[in-house]
Amino acid sequence: MNFTNEKPFIAGNWKxxxxxxxxxxxVKKLHEASLxxxxxxxxxxxxxxxxxxxxxxxQGSPVQIGAQNMHWEDRGxxxxxxxxxxxxxxxxxxxxxxxxxxxxxxxxxxxxxxxxIRAALTHGLVPIMCIGESxxxxxxxxxxxxxxxxxxxxxxxxxxxxxRRIIIAYxxxxxxxxxxxxxxxxxxxVHRFIRSDLAEKHGNDVASCAIILYGGSVKPExxxxxxxxxxxxxxxxxxxxxxADSFAEIAREAIKAxxxx
Ligand code: PEP
Numbered sequence: 001m002n003f004t005n006e007k008p009f010i011a012g013n014w015k016x017x018x019x020x021x022x023x024x025x026x027v028k029k030l031h032e033a034s035l036x037x038x039x040x041x042x043x044x045x046x047x048x049x050x051x052x053x054x055x056x057x058x059q060g061s062p063v064q065i066g067a068q069n070m071h072w073e074d075r076g077x078x079x080x081x082x083x084x085x086x087x088x089x090x091x092x093x094x095x096x097x098x099x100x101x102x103x104x105x106x107x108x109x110x111x112x113x114x115x116x117i118r119a120a121l122t123h124g125l126v127p128i129m130c131i132g133e134s135x136x137x138x139x140x141x142x143x144x145x146x147x148x149x150x151x152x153x154x155x156x157x158x159x160x161x162x163x164r165r166i167i168i169a170y171x172x173x174x175x176x177x178x179x180x181x182x183x184x185x186x187x188x189x190v191h192r193f194i195r196s197d198l199a200e201k202h203g204n205d206v207a208s209c210a211i212i213l214y215g216g217s218v219k220p221e222x223x224x225x226x227x228x229x230x231x232x233x234x235x236x237x238x239x240x241x242x243x244a245d246s247f248a249e250i251a252r253e254a255i256k257a258x259x260x261x
Pocket of ligand 1: 177
């Protein structure tokens with residue numbers, strides 16, 4: 001799996017939206033929108049039910065596909081769960097791990113995040129590990145300690161070679177689906193901390209190559225100012241990735257931001 005922070009990385013998390021025909025139609029529209037695919041890296045993240053068909057629709061395209069979650073075991077009596085080999089089987093290259101909705105609504109912890117990341121890496125999937133603080137934590141001045149503990153515990157026991165194959169998405173909870181976005185300065189401060197923490201624990205080489213995404217109400221109007229920041233390498237987009245025109249516009253703005261860096 002080749003990915004780089006020399007081009008913007010844009011991932012669209014479609015959450016629990018879109019039937020199979022709707023998801024396939026979206027992919028067609030994205031292709032028609034001529035995104036400048038060679039200048040960026042794109043990943044679409046549909047619901048499990050649409051993975052297979054979307055993957056088929058993406059054959060021959062540089063757009064890649066990821067899943068929204070997975071279990072850490074390869075198989076077993078885990079009703080309702082999906083395993084890494086199953087995601088590979090339907091063409092996934094990426095998997096979101098520890099999204100705040102999973103942490104808040106489905107009891108995910110840093111420990112389960114760590115197990116899932118290990119399993120994803122074992123099967124050659126690139127984990128997109130989500131971290132971020134709540135509004136209360138932000139207001140209490142606890143953003144950095146929160147993010148640091150999520151990184152430390154989420155990546156516990158992994159060596160530099162493994163950490164190199166992980167993408168981190170900083171998604172402040174107060175910005176997800178709320179219309180509130182971190183300012184470029186606020187986001188950059190946390191991203192810079194994340195990169196320095198990676199450097200301290202896993203070496204400068206891992207840190208300088210790391211892809212660190214921002215997520216939380218990213219839309220066409222704020223993409224460029226966020227992605228112009230030194231340590232922001234792309235975006236994990238929820239709501240605004242559900243419509244082809246706004247997702248395509250985010251992609252165009254991301255490319256412009258990178259040209260201006
Ligand atoms: C997300 O769910 O990862 C997300 C960032 O959502 P939104 O863009 O809608 O805030």
